[in-house]
Amino acid sequence: MSRKTNAFIHLDAIISNYQLANKLCPDSKNIAVIKANAYGHGSAKVAQILEPLVPAFAVAIIEEAVSLRNAGITKPILILQGLNEASELEYAATHNLWLMVVSKQQSELIIETQCSAKLNLWLKFDTGMHRLGLNGDELSQAIAELNQCSWVQQKMVLCTHLACASDPQITQTSFTHSQLSQFFDLFNKFKEQYQLLASVANSAGIMNVPEARCDWNRPGIMLYGLTPFDGIHERHELTTKLKPAMTFTSTVIAIRTVPINESVGYGAIWTAKETSTIATIAVGYADGYPRAAKNGTPVFVQGQIAKLAGRVSMDMITVDISECDGIKVGDEVELWGKNIHADVVASSANTIGYDLITGVSQRVPRIFSD
Numbered sequence: 001m002s003r004k005t006n007a008f009i010h011l012d013a014i015i016s017n018y019q020l021a022n023k024l025c026p027d028s029k030n031i032a033v034i035k036a037n038a039y040g041h042g043s044a045k046v047a048q049i050l051e052p053l054v055p056a057f058a059v060a061i062i063e064e065a066v067s068l069r070n071a072g073i074t075k076p077i078l079i080l081q082g083l084n085e086a087s088e089l090e091y092a093a094t095h096n097l098w099l100m101v102v103s104k105q106q107s108e109l110i111i112e113t114q115c116s117a118k119l120n121l122w123l124k125f126d127t128g129m130h131r132l133g134l135n136g137d138e139l140s141q142a143i144a145e146l147n148q149c150s151w152v153q154q155k156m157v158l159c160t161h162l163a164c165a166s167d168p169q170i171t172q173t174s175f176t177h178s179q180l181s182q183f184f185d186l187f188n189k190f191k192e193q194y195q196l197l198a199s200v201a202n203s204a205g206i207m208n209v210p211e212a213r214c215d216w217n218r219p220g221i222m223l224y225g226l227t228p229f230d231g232i233h234e235r236h237e238l239t240t241k242l243k244p245a246m247t248f249t250s251t252v253i254a255i256r257t258v259p260i261n262e263s264v265g266y267g268a269i270w271t272a273k274e275t276s277t278i279a280t281i282a283v284g285y286a287d288g289y290p291r292a293a294k295n296g297t298p299v300f301v302q303g304q305i306a307k308l309a310g311r312v313s314m315d316m317i318t319v320d321i322s323e324c325d326g327i328k329v330g331d332e333v334e335l336w337g338k339n340i341h342a343d344v345v346a347s348s349a350n351t352i353g354y355d356l357i358t359g360v361s362q363r364v365p366r367i368f369s370d
């Protein structure tokens with residue numbers, strides 16, 4: 001007894017996408033970014049299948065790392081936002097959690113708090129993103145001081161995050177170059193003395209900024225088969241090699257004829273220009289289908305494209321099937337996946353694929369296949 005609205009997760013696609021990252025960067029180690037429940041795909045399961053292949057994982061916050069440890073994952077896990085309070089340091093040190101150090105306060109806490117095991121630290125350099133990270137002076141001081149701490153592992157990783165790599169048009173322009181040159185100036189200054197390693201590239205960097213590929217890369221979105229590039233997935237040839245890892249499906253639960261000039265749904269934002277057939281589908285914004293999706297957003301049903309007609313409701317959407325043949329109650333509908341690319345739905349909802357896949361809610365069962 002269940003509503004048939006599901007997210008099918010293709011684990012083989014995630015493996016193949018990870019292998020593509022390795023192939024693009026044969027001289028780097030790629031840390032698999034599985035924050036936000038592996039971008040909505042189910043982090044415990046995704047971590048299990050990637051664990052034999054990857055050197056380490058990354059998540060955003062410590063709670064995500066704790067739940068992976070509880071699920072039996074043993075590879076190192078980098079916490080991209082670092083620690084919140086000193087009491088977490090001992091847990092991190094003894095559970096092989098690596099910490100990004102994203103502020104002067106965090107580095108001071110670590111310097112003040114001796115741990116019983118060695119801490120593996122990644123130091124974030126703010127080269128222009130201006131969200132997190134230490135500036136050059138703060139970093140020079142932090143590197144020297146942390147290097148003196150017996151509880152800090154040698155070979156700290158210096159990292160930064162690119163602000164504009166996701167736009168292939170401007171990747172080669174001044175913003176990315178300014179970030180890279182600031183980063184490598186500091187890195188080259190200290191790398192011998194402190195045996196530093198480097199990490200710059202996210203998926204966009206891996207795919208589009210060869211100079212950003214360093215000792216460690218941090219691929220996220222590409223593992224799930226979606227483009228890191230803004231609204232233009234078809235314009236970069238590498239994106240065609242990525243395999244979408246999620247197929248989000250639901251079911252037709254009602255079909256009706258709507259007379260000419262009658263409207264459908266909240267706000268009456270869609271009106272029948274002629275007598276139309278409307279199918280109601282059991283998915284809404286409470287499941288993670290984007291409420292901002294415009295009239296005309298495609299869904300795939302019985303090998304045909306039907307178009308969203310009317311506003312997305314909490315638990316339902318309505319689509320115009322007037323031009324489609326043979327559709328009946330109970331038919332499966334693909335909302336995004338292999339036939340309708342999530343990036344296409346995202347752009348029709350004025351957002352990006354990241355937002356859609358991380359937004360598929362708890363109410364939707366994840367069904368895994370190899």
Ligand SMILES: *Cc1c(COP(=O)(O)O)cnc(C)c1O
Nearest residue numbers: 033080202203218219220221228
């Ligand atoms: C989320 C995140 C990544 C992964 O980014 P993608 O664009 O998904 O590849 C890499 N680095 C940091 C610091 C992040 O927060």
